[in-house]
Amino acid sequence: MKVPAIANKSFEELSKKPEFMVIVQFIIDKLSKIPFSMKRAKVIHQTIDEFNNEVFSHPLVKQFSPCKSGCSACCHTQVSVTRDEAELLVQRIADGVEINIDQLILQAQAGDDASDFYKLDYKERGCIFLDENGACKVYNDRPSVCRTNAVLGDASQCMTNDGHQQVRLVKTPQSDMVIYASFLYAQESGSLPTMVYKVLDQINNEVKES
Numbered sequence: 001m002k003v004p005a006i007a008n009k010s011f012e013e014l015s016k017k018p019e020f021m022v023i024v025q026f027i028i029d030k031l032s033k034i035p036f037s038m039k040r041a042k043v044i045h046q047t048i049d050e051f052n053n054e055v056f057s058h059p060l061v062k063q064f065s066p067c068k069s070g071c072s073a074c075c076h077t078q079v080s081v082t083r084d085e086a087e088l089l090v091q092r093i094a095d096g097v098e099i100n101i102d103q104l105i106l107q108a109q110a111g112d113d114a115s116d117f118y119k120l121d122y123k124e125r126g127c128i129f130l131d132e133n134g135a136c137k138v139y140n141d142r143p144s145v146c147r148t149n150a151v152l153g154d155a156s157q158c159m160t161n162d163g164h165q166q167v168r169l170v171k172t173p174q175s176d177m178v179i180y181a182s183f184l185y186a187q188e189s190g191s192l193p194t195m196v197y198k199v200l201d202q203i204n205n206e207v208k209e210s
C-alpha cells in the first residue's frame, strides 16, 4: 500500500476523530460490495468530488485559487494511484487517449520512490496524460489525488523545476480520508506510471498467451 503523502498526513491527524473514521469504514464497506475495478474507481472519484464541492465552492477558494485548465505544475509531481484507478486509466488509453510510451517507460523505470522520480528533469516528469496545452486528457477519470490538488495564492508556488514543491494546498480532510480508505482497500497501488505500465504489460502478456 502506497498511500499518498497528504492523505496519509490527514489520516494521522484525524484518526482519533470518530466522524472521520466513519468515512474510512463506510468507504471500505462500500468498495467491498462492488465487484468491478473501474466501477470502484468511479465511485471513489464521485465521493471525493462531492466532498470537495463543499470546500472548493467556498467564495474565498474560488477567488484566490489559481487552479485552472492549462496550469499543469502539479502534473509534474509524483501521483499515486490504486490498481482500480490504473485500470480505469488504461481503459481510457484503450478508448483512444494517446500517450507518449517513451515517457511512460522512463517514468515507470523511476519506480515508486519519490526521490528517484524527482531525479528526472521537469519536462520528463510531465504526466503522460498532459496534452500540449497543459490540460488533462483524462480529466473526468483523473485519479483521486489529482482531484484534491488545489492551492490558494500564486500558481508559481507549485512549480517543481528545482525538484522541490512549496505548495499551500486547500485542505480536503474528508476527501483525504476517502483516499486513505481506497488505498487501504486496494490490493495494489503505486505511482501512476508504474501502475499504468504494469496493467498494460499484463494485458500485453495475456494477449500473447491467448
Ligand code: SF4
Residues within 6 Å of the ligand: 074, 075, 076, 079, 127, 128, 129, 130, 135, 136, 137, 138, 139, 142, 143, 146
Ligand atoms: S492524470 Fe491529469 S490531472 Fe492527474 S497528473 Fe495526469 S494530467 Fe494531471
